[in-house]
Amino acid sequence: MTTETPTTAAALSVATRYYSPALLNHCVRSYLWAATYGTARGIAFDDELLYVAALLHDIGLTEPFDSHHLPFEEAGGHMAWTFAVASGWPPHRAARAAEIIVQHMHSDVSPAADPESHLLQVASSWEVAGRHADAFPPESRTDLLARYPRLGFGAEFLACFQDQAARKPDSPAGTSVRTDVATRIATNPLDSHPAT
Numbered sequence: 001m002t003t004e005t006p007t008t009a010a011a012l013s014v015a016t017r018y019y020s021p022a023l024l025n026h027c028v029r030s031y032l033w034a035a036t037y038g039t040a041r042g043i044a045f046d047d048e049l050l051y052v053a054a055l056l057h058d059i060g061l062t063e064p065f066d067s068h069h070l071p072f073e074e075a076g077g078h079m080a081w082t083f084a085v086a087s088g089w090p091p092h093r094a095a096r097a098a099e100i101i102v103q104h105m106h107s108d109v110s111p112a113a114d115p116e117s118h119l120l121q122v123a124s125s126w127e128v129a130g131r132h133a134d135a136f137p138p139e140s141r142t143d144l145l146a147r148y149p150r151l152g153f154g155a156e157f158l159a160c161f162q163d164q165a166a167r168k169p170d171s172p173a174g175t176s177v178r179t180d181v182a183t184r185i186a187t188n189p190l191d192s193h194p195a196t
Helices: 006-018 021-040 047-056 072-086 091-103 115-129 138-147 153-167 172-178 181-186
Strands: none
Touching: 006 021, 006 047, 006 072, 021 047, 021 115, 021 138, 021 153, 047 072, 047 091, 047 115, 072 091, 091 115, 115 153, 115 181, 153 172, 153 181, 172 181
């Protein structure tokens, strides 16, 4: 896990307070998958920035930070910017955290253009829909899933997306629901792994 800084410790405190256990574990796993993937491929990344963005990337799905108008990733990006500035980051660094959170729900970003957004996209799409399974061999999953089990994450996350889609049909979550994210979640190999 990342080297602890006051900001990473605060991000974990916020995540622990506001996420359900399943969403908290998902966000921690997203960081760990992203860091592992990036390190294995020689992708240089800002570890503290990636950690904070990964821990807060779904905060817009929680009731206290849900927006009835903005897509959850945009609401989460605004919350992350506020959090990061309050933690002492300069505005441009806080804006990067917000950008990474917004980008994780959009089209792929190349690692050369934006390594942190690329890594969170890869990790979160693996976590939710089983994409990039070949990048995460089964033997690498056992310890991580034992430490941070799924706890019914797929069903909980699908319910969150269906709620977002019903209220914000033009959002990326709405598009995901219309393009059958339910099947992708149901067939995610992480949910058939013995450690889950």
